[in-house]
Amino acid sequence: MNDEHKDWLAYMDAQSRDKQMLFMNGIARKLNRPRVTEPPSHPFRGAPDFWQTFQWTEQERIEKFTDNFRSAGGHVLRLADMAEVRQFITDKSAEMSVKYVIRQNEPELDALNLESALPEVKILVWNSNSEQHWKACAAEADFGVVVADYAAAYTGSITVLSSKDKGRTVSLLPTVLIAILPVERIKTRLGEILADFDDAGGAHLPAGIHFISGPSRSADIENDLTIGVHGPGVVYALIVG
Amino acid sequence: MSGTDISASSTVKERADLALNNEFLRQAVRFTTERLRSGKMTAAEQHGNWEEWRERGRQIRLHTIAHLDYYLNLFADNARANGVHVHFADTAQEAVNISLQIAERKKAHTVVKSKSMVTEELHLNHALESIGVEAVETDLGEYIIQLAGETPSHIIIPAIHKNRYQIAELLSVEAGETLPADTAILAGFVRRKLRQKFLEADIGMTGCNFAVAETGSMVLFENEGNARMVTTVPKTQITLMGMERIVPTWADLEVMATLLPRSATGQKLTVYMSGITGPRREEDADGPEEMHIIIVDNGRSLQLGDPEFQELLNCIRCGACLNACPVYRHIGGHAYGGTYSGPIGAVLTPALNKNVAEWDDIANASSLCGACYEACPVKIPLHEMLIYLRRRKVENGHGSKLESLGMKGFAAVMAKSGRFNGMLKLGKWGQKLVVRDGGIKVKLGPLKGWNSYRIAPSLPKKSFRDGWRTLEEEIRHGLKDMDPAVKSRMEAAIKKRAEGASHSHER
Numbered sequence: 001m002n003d004e005h006k007d008w009l010a011y012m013d014a015q016s017r018d019k020q021m022l023f024m025n026g027i028a029r030k031l032n033r034p035r036v037t038e039p040p041s042h043p044f045r046g047a048p049d050f051w052q053t054f055q056w057t058e059q060e061r062i063e064k065f066t067d068n069f070r071s072a073g074g075h076v077l078r079l080a081d082m083a084e085v086r087q088f089i090t091d092k093s094a095e096m097s098v099k100y101v102i103r104q105n106e107p108e109l110d111a112l113n114l115e116s117a118l119p120e121v122k123i124l125v126w127n128s129n130s131e132q133h134w135k136a137c138a139a140e141a142d143f144g145v146v147v148a149d150y151a152a153a154y155t156g157s158i159t160v161l162s163s164k165d166k167g168r169t170v171s172l173l174p175t176v177l178i179a180i181l182p183v184e185r186i187k188t189r190l191g192e193i194l195a196d197f198d199d200a201g202g203a204h205l206p207a208g209i210h211f212i213s214g215p216s217r218s219a220d221i222e223n224d225l226t227i228g229v230h231g232p233g234v235v236y237a238l239i240v241g
Numbered sequence: 242m243s244g245t246d247i248s249a250s251s252t253v254k255e256r257a258d259l260a261l262n263n264e265f266l267r268q269a270v271r272f273t274t275e276r277l278r279s280g281k282m283t284a285a286e287q288h289g290n291w292e293e294w295r296e297r298g299r300q301i302r303l304h305t306i307a308h309l310d311y312y313l314n315l316f317a318d319n320a321r322a323n324g325v326h327v328h329f330a331d332t333a334q335e336a337v338n339i340s341l342q343i344a345e346r347k348k349a350h351t352v353v354k355s356k357s358m359v360t361e362e363l364h365l366n367h368a369l370e371s372i373g374v375e376a377v378e379t380d381l382g383e384y385i386i387q388l389a390g391e392t393p394s395h396i397i398i399p400a401i402h403k404n405r406y407q408i409a410e411l412l413s414v415e416a417g418e419t420l421p422a423d424t425a426i427l428a429g430f431v432r433r434k435l436r437q438k439f440l441e442a443d444i445g446m447t448g449c450n451f452a453v454a455e456t457g458s459m460v461l462f463e464n465e466g467n468a469r470m471v472t473t474v475p476k477t478q479i480t481l482m483g484m485e486r487i488v489p490t491w492a493d494l495e496v497m498a499t500l501l502p503r504s505a506t507g508q509k510l511t512v513y514m515s516g517i518t519g520p521r522r523e524e525d526a527d528g529p530e531e532m533h534i535i536i537v538d539n540g541r542s543l544q545l546g547d548p549e550f551q552e553l554l555n556c557i558r559c560g561a562c563l564n565a566c567p568v569y570r571h572i573g574g575h576a577y578g579g580t581y582s583g584p585i586g587a588v589l590t591p592a593l594n595k596n597v598a599e600w601d602d603i604a605n606a607s608s609l610c611g612a613c614y615e616a617c618p619v620k621i622p623l624h625e626m627l628i629y630l631r632r633r634k635v636e637n638g639h640g641s642k643l644e645s646l647g648m649k650g651f652a653a654v655m656a657k658s659g660r661f662n663g664m665l666k667l668g669k670w671g672q673k674l675v676v677r678d679g680g681i682k683v684k685l686g687p688l689k690g691w692n693s694y695r696i697a698p699s700l701p702k703k704s705f706r707d708g709w710r711t712l713e714e715e716i717r718h719g720l721k722d723m724d725p726a727v728k729s730r731m732e733a734a735i736k737k738r739a740e741g742a743s744h745s746h747e748r
């Protein structure tokens with residue numbers, strides 16, 4: 001970033017801070033009261049009480065997640081262990097004549113050793129060197145392989161968090177998304193996952209938190225459902241354990 | 242400042258006449274709204290305890306708006322701490338200026354945009370083009386109407402008014418070859434075309450569904466993945482956010498995430514829900530390097546402290562009131578002429594513009610049946626607000642009393658076309674509902690004439706029943722699953738009237 005631009009940002013920032021005070025004072029004035037500067041008590045925080053205690057058993061969570069994810073057009077498989085995951089990815093690659101795979105840089109995925117299972121396929125590990133243009137790599141990949149951080153059974157959603165080793169584009173740009181979902185990460189409700197973000201606080205949140213509930217879709221042309229408009233058109237959730 | 246596209250010479254009535262001439266539009270709107278509306282009803286029913294969730298959603302919105310200075314301030318501080326450049330804009334012009342300055346600084350050639358009603362409100366595409374920056378809408382429907390040079394006609398399905406042949410024609414021009422009118426092929430073309438744009442673009446521009454005050458995060462709901470593209474691929478991200486988009490915590494977001502997708506499309510959750518907290522971290526290999534959030538007032542704060550309209554700021558832009566509204570369902574979005582259409586647009590547009598006189602005819606294009614309120618996931622009493630608008634018009638000395646009282650504008654629109662005669666009667670019926678609702682009657686102080694206003698004595702009683710079956714069914718159905726509180730209010734009012742025996746309306 002050049003200095004001139006930095007200076008401009010600093011100038012805009014100073015302006016914004018002044019404006020912020022006027023803006024907030026204006027709001028308070030319109031609300032006919034002094035500024036509120038202490039946290040107000042928030043008696044209606046979050047979901048209704050009856051919901052906060054709602055829980056499914058593990059078996060129910062698996063079933064509901066599967067039903068919901070499928071009815072949104074996603075695929076779900078229940079696999080015993082990572083060896084079966086490896087087999088699945090190998091078979092699918094052959095079936096779909098895959099040329100490029102991009103995966104997150106995680107130990108579970110290292111352990112799959114896809115390189116030896118798929119010698120013909122180019123396998124890229126996210127952000128494993130600084131020379132690559134990683135976004136472009138993700139864009140040309142046939143498969144993106146990720147490990148989900150959470151899932152919510154009630155809505156049929158998986159959650160992926162970004163980091164140095166976990167690219168946001170890996171779950172977005174490839175044609176097919178394969179998300180490995182350790183069974184113990186499936187929660188009943190969305191709120192159980194969101195609570196962790198409140199607990200973490202802004203300074204400890206990743207830049208990108210993404211809930212994914214099936215393949216990309218649109219009904220914008222005559223209400224005709226189209227799959228894979230911008231994001232992956234085929235999405236697998238592989239429940240492991 | 243102008244938040245709208247309306248030209249002074251074109252009234253709702255004229256625009257509706259145009260809309261009514263377009264058979265496809267009429268059918269498409271009916272079909273789509275029906276699909277979304279029944280999807281919503283099924284989703285709400287499946288989820289269960291819908292009234293409790295609505296009430297919770299309303300309480301969270303009320304609480305947040307009542308303490309907006311605290312929460313917005315907290316959000317701004319936290320977003321800044323995350324590395325976001327936060328800006329405040331009182332007017333549309335200020336928001337546009339800031340956006341253009343960023344684009345100029347970045348020497349941007351192309352901006353990719355995901356769907357955002359705020360940027361529509363600001364006419365930002367036009368402004369960007371005026372400085373030579375290409376602004377590309379990337380939501381499939383938005384892309385289509387951008388190619389057509391039109392504005393969205395529905396909050397959720399912006400290209401609701403275009404058929405596949407028209408779309409194929411538009412896209413064929415872009416493709417430089419004739420594309421068949423096949424949805425999958427057309428969408429495939431757009432995917433390839435826009436992929437290129439995402440990868441080339443200098444700036445990604447988004448709206449904001451919610452902003453979490455406690456962590457300074459912004460949250461987007463979408464189905465296509467284009468909002469994720471826009472917030473991940475370009476080096477600079479600009480988010481335009483209405484000042485009222487705040488929720489205090491992620492826990493509160495659960496309630497909004499429960500209400501919004503179900504109310505909009507009947508989904509349990511949109512395909513993507515993304516929470517973005519600041520630009521990419523130093524060591525990340527994707528995400529924007531520079532992130533701006535522009536917080537926009539543009540008339541919103543005019544509602545603060547206004548007991549009749551403050552609740553407008555609770556709106557979560559789900560579009561359920563459009564789908565529920567018999568008038569919207571038959572005249573379509575463009576007839577409203579502003580950025581926001583349907584019942585919410587009828588109230589929000591004049592409220593944001595603070596211009597009752599110019600816009601009151603939109604308030605007349607409503608049957609006041611209350612279906613919008615019933616559908617609203619945060620219980621905004623839009624039908625009452627429509628009455629306040631009419632009253633304000635009278636107080637400001639605009640228009641005749643008769644107009645303010647009734648369905649004149651609406652009836653005239655509908656009477657124009659023979660097949661819509663039934664609507665006239667429906668309109669009368671809609672009024673009656675309002676009169677029946679004791680709660681509204683009491684609040685109608687300045688409009689004393691209202692509760693003694695006789696309902697079309699010249700119309701035979703059975704005329705409503707044989708009027709327009711679909712509409713009748715719609716509204717009756719709507720009444721069945723009405724909020725018990727409203728229903729009991731209505732029933733009480735009807736009972737009271739029966740006791741008084743001075744009115745004898747059909748039920």
Ligand code: SF4
Binds near residue numbers: 555557
């Ligand atoms: S007014 Fe209510 S129903 Fe209409 S768009 Fe806003 S939140 Fe949805």
